[in-house]
Structure formats: structure tokens, C-alpha cells
Amino acid sequence: MSEPILEMTDVSKRYRTAGFGRGRGGFLAVDGVSLHVGRGEALGLVGESGSGKSTLARMANGLVVPTSGTVRTDGRDVARLGRRGLRRLRRNVAMVFQDPLASLNPRQTVRQTLENVFRAHGETTSTAELVALLESVGLGAHYLERYPHEASGGQLQRVAVARALALKPDLIIADEPTSALDVSVRAQILNLLADLQRDQGISFLHVSHDLAVIRLYSDRVAVMQRGRVVETGPSEEIFRSPQHPCTRALVEATPEAELPARPAGALRGADRACHDRDHDSPNDHPVVSRPEAGATEY
Ligand SMILES: Nc1ncnc2c1ncn2[C@@H]1O[C@H](COP(=O)(O)OP(=O)(O)OP(=O)(O)O)[C@@H](O)[C@H]1O
Ligand SMILES: [Mg+2]
Known part of the structure; x- marks a missing residue:
């Protein structure tokens, strides 16, 4: 198996917290x-x-610096990257955040937003290239001149995906990319991401x-x-036979529905089961790790 695009080894993050608590x-x-x-x-x-x-996801592209452990992206140790290396890392690893409206500048048109990505990396672009980028996320050319307030949440998340795609990344980190969206457009965005993977x-x-x-x-x-x-473990296997109590609780609380069109709060029970700090310490249960079929587990 070729080298993984992302490999984290014994990574920890301790936040310095001000005051008490x-x-x-x-x-x-x-x-x-x-x-x-x-x-x-x-x-x-x-x-x-x-x-x-989110902390773990942000350590993958250098947004958060680990307290200990090693993060390798594309075979390179992120901690050893200089400025140029970090720039290259940001090209290779793009992020899509939860709230597209908050992640886009309200004063910039879609064209300006996308052009800025190229400019930040010393590249120029053409209208044709920008239109192709929008088309790859299912948006028409007329969106180029729109401001964020002139588009819906789903359309904005497509713009955010286009921005992530602009520099042809190898890895996209999507942190709750649909949880701020209407249920009716969630599947569209998820299908878009699945198409990009395929x-x-x-x-x-x-x-x-x-x-x-997931x-x-x-x-x-x-x-x-x-x-x-x-x-x-592989998704289907985790679903078929969850081993850890936390996973079991999550699976039991997940409806069989095709799409995440569940009523709000349906996972509350699972949250409680995973969250209860009085018992069920993670140390009480062995970590469950399944090798992938026919592959080496890292
Ligand atoms: N900058 C920070 N300073 C101090 N503590 C932080 C900071 N960022 C996150 N934390 C704390 O670290 C823990 C993990 O936060 P993180 O955002 O990674 O969790 P999460 O799994 O993404 O949660 P959610 O599902 O709510 O997004 C939380 O207890 C959070 O309060
Ligand atoms: Mg989070």
C-alpha cells in the first residue's frame, strides 16, 4: 500500500487554559x-x-500545533516544515467548515473569494477556470458575481467546496460540512463530496x-x-458489530434511514452514553482496531 496521505502517530493536544476550572x-x-x-x-x-x-482535524493541516506526537502529510513531518513547506501543505490539504456563511467574506463576490485563493499562492486564474470550478460543484457561471447574502446555505457550501478544490488538493478535511444546512440540501452536499472522492x-x-x-x-x-x-474499522463492520460501548450507543441511536433526515435530538441518548463521566472511563475498555481487508494497518 502506498504511503497514506495523512498519518498521525501518538498525537496529543493540551490547550493552555487561562484561569481556573x-x-x-x-x-x-x-x-x-x-x-x-x-x-x-x-x-x-x-x-x-x-x-x-475538530482539534484533531486542525492538527492535520497545521492550524493547530500538537503538544506531542507526529503528523505526517504526504510523507512530510508537518512540524519540520518551513514557510514554503507550510504553504505547500495548505495547497495539498484544504478545509471545508461547518458554517459556509461564517467562512466566506460577506463583502466579496464569489469571483473575488476564488481569485484570492489563487493570488494567495502566487497564481493567476481566468474566468473560464473559475466557471469550470463552479461547474464542478454544480453551480452556474452567474454565481461568480454573487455576494454570500445572495445565495442559500447549500449554494454557499458549494462555493466553499469550490474554494477548497481551487488548488487541486489531495486531501479535504470537512468538519461537520452539512450540520448547519437544511436537511433537504445535506444529501446534495454529501453526494458532491462523494463524487469528488470517486x-x-x-x-x-x-x-x-x-x-x-459517516x-x-x-x-x-x-x-x-x-x-x-x-x-x-471499516464503516460497514463498525455498524454491523460495534465493539466499544460508545460506538454501540452511537449505532443504536442511529436510524436506518437512507439519509440524515432524523428528528433533531435523536442522538441525545448516544451522547449521554458516550458522555457520562461518572462511569465508562475510556480506560475501562480496550481500544478496538480492525485491520482493513487486504491492507496494512498503520
Ligand atoms: N482553543 C481552545 N482552548 C481551550 N480549550 C479548547 C480550545 N479548543 C477546544 N477546546 C476544548 O477542547 C475540547 C475538544 O474540543 P473540539 O472542538 O476539538 O471538540 P469536537 O469533538 O470538535 O466538539 P464538537 O462536536 O462540539 O464540534 C473541548 O472540551 C473544548 O472545549
Ligand atoms: Mg468540532
């Missing part, structure tokens, strides 16, 4: 996580709120609360609880 030495948001994303693969990262998913060979690290989404759109799953990965 979380004990001395800050708060350990990610605690000794090892995982990888293979080339062309979509890895889903699920877990309760506050389990460290047609352009882009790898994905897809963060979601929602195991139903099941449909990820090849493999990593389940996080309180800063640790407690279970990994």
Missing part, C-alpha cells in the same frame, strides 16, 4: 491518537461533542456527529471519546 497544565483535548487516511480514502471521524474531533481521487477526513452520514460516505470510521480514538 480545568486543572493545572491545561486541558488535554486530544490524548495519544494514532490514525491514518489512505490515498483516495474517506475516513469518518465521529464522537460526542467536545471529544476532540472522480478526482481526493481523500477525505470527514468529521461528523452523525454516524448515519456510514454512507466514509470507507472507514474512527470513533472518538474524550480525546481518544476508542474504535476504528
